[in-house]
Amino acid sequence: MKLENYEVHLPNYSIGDKIYDKIGPVCESYGKKVLVIGGKKALNAALEKIKRYVEQTNLEIIGTEIYGENCTYGTVERLRALPQYQEADMVFGVGGGKALDTVKCLCITDDKPVFAFPTIASNCSACTSVSIMYNEDGTFLKPHFFIRPVMHSFIDTEIIAKAPSQYMWAGIGDTYAKYYEATISSRDERLEHFTALGVAVSRMCRDPLIEYGRKALEDHRKGLCTYDVEQVVLAIVVTTGIASIFLTKDYTPDYNSGLAHAVFYAMTSYPVIEERHLHGEVVGFGVLLALLADGQYDEFEQIYRLNRDIQLPTSLKEIEITQQEWEECMERIPNMSDVAHYPYKVTREMLEDAMNRLKERVRKDAGREE
DSSP, X not given: OXXXXXXXXXXXXXXXXXXXXXXXXXXXXXOSEEEEEEOHHHHHHHHHHHHHHHTTSSOEEEEEEEOOSXXXXXXXXXXXXXXXXXHOSEXXXXXXXXXXXXXXXXXXXXXXXXXXXXOSOSOSGGGOSEEEEEOTTSOEEEEEEOSSOOSEEEEEHHXXXXXXXXXXXXXXXXXXXXXXXXXXXXXTOOOOHHHHHHHHHHGGGTHHHHHHHXXXXXXXXXTOOOHHHHHHHIIIIIIHHHHHHHHTTTSSSTTTOOHHHHHHHHHTTSHHHHHHOOHHHHHHHHHHHHHHHTTOHHHHXXXXXXXHHHTOOOSTGGXXXXXXXXXXXXXXXXXXXXXXXXXSOOXXXXXXXXXXXXXXXXXXXXXXXX
16 A cells, blocks of 8 residues: 555536526536537437526537447547537537446547536436446447546436436446445455545445335336435435445446446347346346355345345346356356456356355245245
8 A cells, every 4th residue: 555646536416306507607617619419318308408598508509419329439439520529618418328428438538528417317427437338239348437527417307207217227226236346346455545435435325225216216107206216316326426436546447346247247248138128237136146146145135125126137037148148157257357356256156156046035935926
């Protein structure tokens, strides 16, 4: 351990159903011309509301652009070549994780001011300083780290409450994973201050979901933004982002990832995962295996019950992965970077044992229901 010169940039954010009225006070000092880039569905959901509030400011929207379909370096270069991007003083990124990660990789790299307008609560992209990059075929490539997150994130709870509830549903799985992966990866280590802060903050990625997750999802499915929904949105979008910034301050995934994400990234080799399943959905399944492999049986039971109650997956069948494909994954997972910093070597035998225990738990539940 040694003293270092380093800087930490934490996310700025507004949350509520009328927080777009902060666009002027927050953004006007960065210039006038705005390019809006986002996902097609996200722009349909949020663009008109953004425009209404922008009209009350000195800002001018000079164009809108659909970002593409995936967060790839090719997509970033296509957007960089747009004349409107070169003309813009700032960019508003609108959408979910891949859209926001794309505009972050584009703008932060160029030191162009970028602001996030998340339209779903499925991950922490709006508040963190990393983009998850993919290959052109949809498989995972690598994390791309930045010195800072977006300038400000405008978390509109009215828009998020009207989004398909499957995104919050998946976001729950991705969020509680942060706590378990951070605490396992950092176990028995003397940590730098920023890493220790990240591990401590990660507790808030778990506790609100255990307390509010079931009711929040029930309310969200009714299109309501209740206190429970807001607490879960904050956990998914903000708390996880703050934890990730601290945990990745050294630009490695050592403390920010783990076995649950290794399970997901191994499974992206099969098109069905990208085509029919969400990131957090599969990560939530991976957490069950991670807890069993780690011998945290009480914690496993809590997450297993939560998954069952809100219908996150508890079996390979639910994520459409065959036993043969799982056999192949077990060969890849032990060699993945996500588990390179684990406090022990992840082995195929460990994964087999965890899966057998999970199958037995599912069978026991099925027996009760009969």
